[in-house]
Each structure stands twice: as structure tokens, then as C-alpha cells.
Amino acid sequence: MTTTQLISEIQKKQSFLCIGLDVDLNKIPQHLLKEEDPIFAFNKAVIDATHHLCVAYKPNTAFYEAYGIKGWKALEKTIKYLNDKHPEIFTIADAKRGDIGNTSTMYAKAFFEDLAFDSVTVAPYMGKDSVEPFLAFENKHTILLALTSNQGAFDFQTKTVDGKELYKQVLETSKTWKNAHNLMYVVGATKAEYLADIRKIIPDSFLLVPGVGAQGGNLQEVCKYGMNTNVSLLINSSRGIIYASNGEDFAQVAASKAKELQEEMQVILTQ
């Protein structure tokens, strides 16, 4: 999917919501455990109830890898279901990959070709030759970790190196890489006050913003500092939506939580 298509979906749905599909078998409604594939059954119900309210879904691969082959099969079924039923929805494999060049190429093939995700999250720590293999895939997007939502972000990312914070170096240096137009960035909603500075460096790039909901990030603050004329934000909430109920009504309650965020977004978009 191109960013132009994504921007048009945001306008059409009046939403820049991304729903995180982080399936934990200890948290899903117990009646689903009878299903042949409880992870896929959960995802399908959530997708069927919420697809009109969001523009992206983000399965975090950890929640699938943890269940071995069954988990990976459920991830395959989920992305196939999304691509077949809702090709207009942007898909993010939150896998935080990145390695030496030939290995990164294999990661990129796994997520962009085999699974056919639109994007994958990548860690910048190993530098240019670890990220460019992902960027080589046209109309696929590499979402680079810039300033993450967790407390540990302050261990390295905000430290000053050569007179500049490391996350700013990541933003500036990555702009010079081959096919940098395929880059997007992760910035945590819990770090909204950093967004004004971030926008000075990357005014046009899409930002994936996790941390609204369970981590306490504030949607209004993120939009105030991070939104540009094309919006260029994907605000993720995972637990706050998908685990709002663990009863038989889980999909309806997830939809009502997603609707609350979508309506808040609509108000922001019409201001």
C-alpha cells in the first residue's frame, strides 16, 4: 500500500487508529479456547467488529512466536484474512528486526513477500546496512524505532552523542539512506512532548505511535505536536481495545472502545 492510499483511507474513515492484535491465550475469553485455532478466532472476531473504525492492524509477532508453529500459523491466517477481506487496511508486523545485510534481506522477504505485510518495525541499532535491505522493497514500509514508549528509552535513545540526542541522530542519518522514502518511524505516545522537535527533522514522515490506552499516552497531546497536514500518524492501542472485555461480548466491547478513539480522532480532524 502507498502512503497516498493510506492518507486517503484516513480521510475516508476519519480515523488514524491502529489496533494492536497482541493475543495472549491467558487473556482471551475462555469460550474461545474450544476453537481449533483460538488465536485466529479471536483476531477474526475483533477484525470483523472493528475494521470500519481503524486504518491499520498491528500484530506484535512476539505474541505469535510464543505459541510456536500454532502461533505462526495463526499469524499467517490473520494477515491472509486481512489482505483478502480488507486490502485497504494497512498492516504492520511489529517484529523489531534488523541484522547484517543478508539476514535482514531474509527478514524482509519473510514479512513483505511470504506474509505480505505492508510494513515491519525495525531496530536502527545495527545501522544503514541492516536497514537498507528492508527499504529496497517498493511500496512496503520500514518503521524504524526512533523514540520508544517505554522507560528504558531514556537509557540510550535520549543520551547525547556528538552533541545530539541519539534518537535525533537516528532520524537525521536514516533520511540519507537509499530508498529513505519507504521509512516511517516509531515514537511513543508517552513521549508526546518530543514530537515538536521530531517534526522539525521529519516533517512529512508517517509516525507509528504506540502507548495510548494501557500505557497512559494522551491522544490530544500526540496530535497537538505530531500531526501534519496529511495527519501522518497511526495511533496504536492494543490491550485498551482487545481486552476491554473477556466475556462473550469481547468483540462488541472492543468495537465500542475503538469507536471512542475514532470519534475523538474525527473531532481532531474537523478542528
Ligand SMILES: O=c1ccn([C@@H]2O[C@H](COP(=O)(O)O)[C@@H](O)[C@H]2O)c(=O)[nH]1
Ligand atoms: O515504543 C514502542 C514500540 C512498540 N510497542 C508495542 O506496541 C504495542 C502497545 O500495546 P498496548 O497494549 O497498547 O500498550 C505492543 O505490541 C508493544 O510491544 C510499544 O508499546 N512501544
